[in-house]
Amino acid sequence: MDECNQSGVCCKLFAINLNEKEYFSGKFKTEFEEFGIVKDFLEAEMIGANILTRLEDGSCIYLKDKICSIHKTRPQVCRGFFCNSEKEQFKDMITQINLVKQK
Secondary structure, three states: OOOOOOOOHHHHHOOOEOOHHHHHHOOOOEOOHHHOOOOOHHHHHHHOOOEEOEOOOOOEOOEEOOEEOOHHHOOHHHHHOOOOOOOHHHHHHHHHHHHHHHO
């Protein structure tokens, strides 16, 4: 079973894209929310309006002391990713995480 090692590296390296339901829920702070919600989700995806807000260092706004502060209600994309996953779709991401950890 995959488990989070709570390094916080993935939350610093990757932009988190909300799915349509999450985007329209209003539960998450997004990059361009000060301009309002884009009513067409495909357009929101194209311009990145569905990306979670990130701090100046690039980390997710919900990352606090290397731990996800919204872990129980985190976006679906976060629920599916684990840094020790053997799934092919995560191979490049895991390589990037491991490079950062080695520094």
